[in-house]
Amino acid sequence: MDTHEPLINTEALWQDIAAIRQKRPLVHNITNYVVMNSTANALLALGASPVMAHSVDEVEDMVSLAGMLGGALVINIGTLSKPWIAAMEVGMAAARQHRVPIVFDPVGAGATGFRTDTCKRLLAASPAAVIRGNGSEIMALLDDSVQTKGVDAAAGGDPAAAARACAQAYGCVVCASGAVDYISDGATDLHNRSGHPLMARVTGMGCTATAIIGAFAAVNANAFEATAHAMAAMGLAGELAASQAAGPGSLQLHFYDALYNLNKEQLI
Amino acid sequence: MDTHEPLINTEALWQDIAAIRQKRPLVHNITNYVVMNSTANALLALGASPVMAHSVDEVEDMVSLAGMLGGALVINIGTLSKPWIAAMEVGMAAARQHRVPIVFDPVGAGATGFRTDTCKRLLAASPAAVIRGNGSEIMALLDDSVQTKGVDAAAGGDPAAAARACAQAYGCVVCASGAVDYISDGATDLHNRSGHPLMARVTGMGCTATAIIGAFAAVNANAFEATAHAMAAMGLAGELAASQAAGPGSLQLHFYDALYNLNKEQLI
Amino acid sequence: MDTHEPLINTEALWQDIAAIRQKRPLVHNITNYVVMNSTANALLALGASPVMAHSVDEVEDMVSLAGMLGGALVINIGTLSKPWIAAMEVGMAAARQHRVPIVFDPVGAGATGFRTDTCKRLLAASPAAVIRGNGSEIMALLDDSVQTKGVDAAAGGDPAAAARACAQAYGCVVCASGAVDYISDGATDLHNRSGHPLMARVTGMGCTATAIIGAFAAVNANAFEATAHAMAAMGLAGELAASQAAGPGSLQLHFYDALYNLNKEQLI
Numbered sequence: 121m122d123t124h125e126p127l128i129n130t131e132a133l134w135q136d137i138a139a140i141r142q143k144r145p146l147v148h149n150i151t152n153y154v155v156m157n158s159t160a161n162a163l164l165a166l167g168a169s170p171v172m173a174h175s176v177d178e179v180e181d182m183v184s185l186a187g188m189l190g191g192a193l194v195i196n197i198g199t200l201s202k203p204w205i206a207a208m209e210v211g212m213a214a215a216r217q218h219r220v221p222i223v224f225d226p227v228g229a230g231a232t233g234f235r236t237d238t239c240k241r242l243l244a245a246s247p248a249a250v251i252r253g254n255g256s257e258i259m260a261l262l263d264d265s266v267q268t269k270g271v272d273a274a275a276g277g278d279p280a281a282a283a284r285a286c287a288q289a290y291g292c293v294v295c296a297s298g299a300v301d302y303i304s305d306g307a308t309d310l311h312n313r314s315g316h317p318l319m320a321r322v323t324g325m326g327c328t329a330t331a332i333i334g335a336f337a338a339v340n341a342n343a344f345e346a347t348a349h350a351m352a353a354m355g356l357a358g359e360l361a362a363s364q365a366a367g368p369g370s371l372q373l374h375f376y377d378a379l380y381n382l383n384k385e386q387l388i
Numbered sequence: 389m390d391t392h393e394p395l396i397n398t399e400a401l402w403q404d405i406a407a408i409r410q411k412r413p414l415v416h417n418i419t420n421y422v423v424m425n426s427t428a429n430a431l432l433a434l435g436a437s438p439v440m441a442h443s444v445d446e447v448e449d450m451v452s453l454a455g456m457l458g459g460a461l462v463i464n465i466g467t468l469s470k471p472w473i474a475a476m477e478v479g480m481a482a483a484r485q486h487r488v489p490i491v492f493d494p495v496g497a498g499a500t501g502f503r504t505d506t507c508k509r510l511l512a513a514s515p516a517a518v519i520r521g522n523g524s525e526i527m528a529l530l531d532d533s534v535q536t537k538g539v540d541a542a543a544g545g546d547p548a549a550a551a552r553a554c555a556q557a558y559g560c561v562v563c564a565s566g567a568v569d570y571i572s573d574g575a576t577d578l579h580n581r582s583g584h585p586l587m588a589r590v591t592g593m594g595c596t597a598t599a600i601i602g603a604f605a606a607v608n609a610n611a612f613e614a615t616a617h618a619m620a621a622m623g624l625a626g627e628l629a630a631s632q633a634a635g636p637g638s639l640q641l642h643f644y645d646a647l648y649n650l651n652k653e654q655l656i
Numbered sequence: 657m658d659t660h661e662p663l664i665n666t667e668a669l670w671q672d673i674a675a676i677r678q679k680r681p682l683v684h685n686i687t688n689y690v691v692m693n694s695t696a697n698a699l700l701a702l703g704a705s706p707v708m709a710h711s712v713d714e715v716e717d718m719v720s721l722a723g724m725l726g727g728a729l730v731i732n733i734g735t736l737s738k739p740w741i742a743a744m745e746v747g748m749a750a751a752r753q754h755r756v757p758i759v760f761d762p763v764g765a766g767a768t769g770f771r772t773d774t775c776k777r778l779l780a781a782s783p784a785a786v787i788r789g790n791g792s793e794i795m796a797l798l799d800d801s802v803q804t805k806g807v808d809a810a811a812g813g814d815p816a817a818a819a820r821a822c823a824q825a826y827g828c829v830v831c832a833s834g835a836v837d838y839i840s841d842g843a844t845d846l847h848n849r850s851g852h853p854l855m856a857r858v859t860g861m862g863c864t865a866t867a868i869i870g871a872f873a874a875v876n877a878n879a880f881e882a883t884a885h886a887m888a889a890m891g892l893a894g895e896l897a898a899s900q901a902a903g904p905g906s907l908q909l910h911f912y913d914a915l916y917n918l919n920k921e922q923l924i
Contacts, residue, residue: 228709234713425690428690441736446768
């Protein structure tokens with residue numbers, strides 16, 4: 121297959137950021153306990169309106185509200201259990217019905233069969249617009265033989281090829297993130313190199329990337345662009361934060377400040 | 389109805405802060421996953437003793453302990469599900485029995501019928517001492533036709549009137565918080581203007597206000613005063629934090645430091 | 657009984673820290689909602705690989721993975737409920753089978769019978785390698801008559817004696833932490849005095865200590881040494897953080913940075 125590697129259009133990236141700040145899209149998260157606070161803070165810092173709701177008694181209503189207000193649904197399986205799977209199923213089905221983009225994070229796929237199987241089943245029932253994970257998680261969605269070391273990227277494998285194959289298999293945009301983020305829609309690939317190694321020492325930075333893709337997908341119907349813009353903005357905020365940080369504690373603080381203060385000049 | 393707008397008595401406010409620091413009241417929270425960490429940190433910074441317990445197998449015992457030690461019960465429906473509603477029912481009933489003040493946060497009331505109905509049912513069974521929400525949440529407790537955009541304040545409506553009407557309907561003190569906090573017991577209204585817009589970019593600042601009202605209610609039996617003092621202290625800490633902050637990340641850090649360091653001179 | 661109080665061997669402590677940074681052991685936490693984020697951040701800052709998984713559908717697989725990769729299992733009952741107890745039982749049994757060290761935190765034991773009884777039952781079924789709690793929690797594991805004020809240490813009692821008695825009763829290493837950390841294996845006692853009072857104003861610092869013991873237990877098969885090294889490193893990071901902090905907010909940030917930057921010279 122012929123692929124080319126487009127550059128991120130900083131003008132279009134800036135338009136998305138401005139749109140998020142102006143429209144404050146509702147990003148409905150059914151996510152894990154570990155990152156609820158930190159992803160809500162990242163979404164608020166960026167300008168979006170996060171909401172967390174996971175009961176089967178209300179996810180359909182909340183997704184419908186996201187549909188009316190032009191929002192997105194973020195599904196993250198980081199601390200999975202059966203009642204949450206039920207809510208994810210209902211929420212994802214409602215998102216398809218209300219044309220709300222689904223951004224899916226297969227946290228720890230490959231670490232246990234429970235996670236891998238749940239991801240495959242959820243995505244088969246209600247296809248996502250975007251899947252973001254680290255390389256080994258993306259590989260696990262393709263192949264049961266991959267075993268992840270918890271939520272960290274396993275060594276080896278080819279994340280670029282995995283992203284492309286996963287995009288083709290699931291019919292959506294896939295981002296295999298890491299030192300380089302490999303974004304593919306199955307035909308076109310884009311590599312984002314923004315970011316900083318210290319970001320991996322703050323829990324949930326991957327989950328935050330997924331949530332931020334949700335905010336961009338809410339304002340940009342082109343899921344490939346939304347993903348590329350989100351990863352570029354995320355990485356840039358991380359770089360700005362790292363330049364002021366003495367460790368992962370100060371990195372996280374400056375990351376929120378950087379997301380809040382992102383301006384057009386910084387993007388160029 | 390005749391209402392007047394009293395000023396906050398800074399001497400009485402200081403007495404409450406000093407009492408919290410000296411007595412370290414147990415504030416039992418049945419709250420949402422997003423803010424458990426941040427509200428516990430705010431309570432500790434202020435000088436109170438937070439505890440989180442939500443199992444029906446122990447909420448009664450924990451509320452009873454709060455009763456013996458002169459504490460409070462904070463109920464927050466931010467990430468509601470049926471098992472938690474059951475615990476809230478039991479906890480609130482026990483609080484009434486043990487004369488433990490209940491402070492209630494109807495997070496997202498109006499966004500889904502599940503949330504609105506649950507609030508109304510819980511409050512009907514066991515009246516709260518104080519209800520704190522944003523304007524649209526408070527309106528939702530009065531009227532099913534209000535629909536909230538997630539957990540953010542909806543535009544329009546009159547939060548001052550909503551606070552007063554809600555206080556009359558529920559027979560308790562109500563605070564509709566925002567740029568101005570409208571506090572009412574149904575007869576007397578008080579408007580608190582301390583605070584800073586950047587606080588809205590940190591997740592759970594409203595929930596933190598509710599938890600802090602819990603700490604003040606534990607040491608001041610006058611729920612109207614406790615609420616006014618809590619909102620004044622909260623807003624002042626937010627202003628002090630904002631004066632040092634470059635964005636929401638640094639605001640949150642300085643907010644905890646400011647709560648911890650609040651002194652009498654700053655109140656005047 | 658004759659006891660002596662050995663000093664911490666800073667060379668051996670440094671070897672453990674270097675081993676954690678090199679091996680990045682998987683620390684599987686079944687822990688409470690309040691501290692999931694902050695303990696994951698502490699483990700990442702130190703160099704370990706945290707994973708949170710609590711569903712009965714996967715805890716066995718995740719513990720088995722920890723076994724293959726040389727990790728540890730941390731059990732923390734801070735926001736206990738029945739489905740989580742079931743997962744703890746399964747996880748602890750799997751840890752025994754796979755020879756994965758269990759580090760146990762009896763948060764709030766003594767505050768309710770539910771917590772105290774659950775701790776005793778879990779520990780009887782699958783003995784831990786290390787138990788860490790505050791003095792009153794450790795006492796509660798010995799005696800039902802102790803009642804804890806939430807998760808704070810009760811006044812009175814002799815935590816050193818409690819740690820020793822608890823170590824004898826449960827056949828493991830016990831740390832009763834506080835201004836002084838009393839560590840005992842039932843025969844040998846060690847007192848760690850590193851740390852700073854401001855650490856008690858950040859929620860979950862005790863839980864963080866427990867998680868960090870998990871990281872050390874993963875690389876050092878001597879549970880007594882692992883516990884002493886973890887508490888020494890924890891306290892040192894807290895002291896370094898406190899020297900730069902203006903309150904609990906800045907303390908927490910600097911604590912993560914200090915854990916990340918710990919070097920051999922600081923240990924001496």
